[in-house]
Amino acid sequence: MRRVYGDLIRATSGWRGRSQxxxxxxxxxxxxxxxxxxxxxxxxxxxxxxxxxxxxxxRPARRVKDDSDLGDLPVTVAVGRLSAAARLRxxxxxxxxxxxxxxxxRIIAAYxxxxxxxxxVGGNARVTRAA
Numbered sequence: 001m002r003r004v005y006g007d008l009i010r011a012t013s014g015w016r017g018r019s020q021x022x023x024x025x026x027x028x029x030x031x032x033x034x035x036x037x038x039x040x041x042x043x044x045x046x047x048x049x050x051x052x053x054x055x056x057x058x059r060p061a062r063r064v065k066d067d068s069d070l071g072d073l074p075v076t077v078a079v080g081r082l083s084a085a086a087r088l089r090x091x092x093x094x095x096x097x098x099x100x101x102x103x104x105x106r107i108i109a110a111y112x113x114x115x116x117x118x119x120x121v122g123g124n125a126r127v128t129r130a131a
Contacts, residue, residue, distance in 0.1 A: 008108065011038035013046040020061050020068060020075040024082075024090055025049035029111040031122075041098075041107045049094035049112060051087075055080030079115075087117050095119055 012029045015021040028046040032038035057078035061070030064077060082090070091114055098110040098121040109122025 013042035022047040048097035051090040
C-alpha cells in the first residue's frame, strides 16, 4: 500500500499482505522520496526480517498461488509465537537491511514490527519497544 505525505511516499509490506513474502515481519513501513524506492525498500526489508524457527511455516510460492512469479521459493504462510530471542534476531536482520538501504540514501526511515516488538530506523534514530 502506498500513500503520499507532502513530498514523501509511504509503502507498507508484511507476510500477511496481498503479496507473498519471504520474511516474517508483521509490518514494514518505509518513508522515501519516490514510490519506487519505498516499494522496493519495504519488500527488501520485509524479506530480511527472518529467522529459522519451527514456528514458521513456508510453502513453495507456486503452491500458494499458481501464477506466482516466485516459483518454488519458500514463502511464509504462517508464523506461530516466536521466542523473544528469535524475534530479536529476526528484527536485527531487518534492521541491518534497513540501515544498508538508508546508508545508500534510498529511504528516509523504516518502521519494522514483529509480534509486538517494533523498531524504527532513520537517520541517527533507533527506537525499540519490547512486547
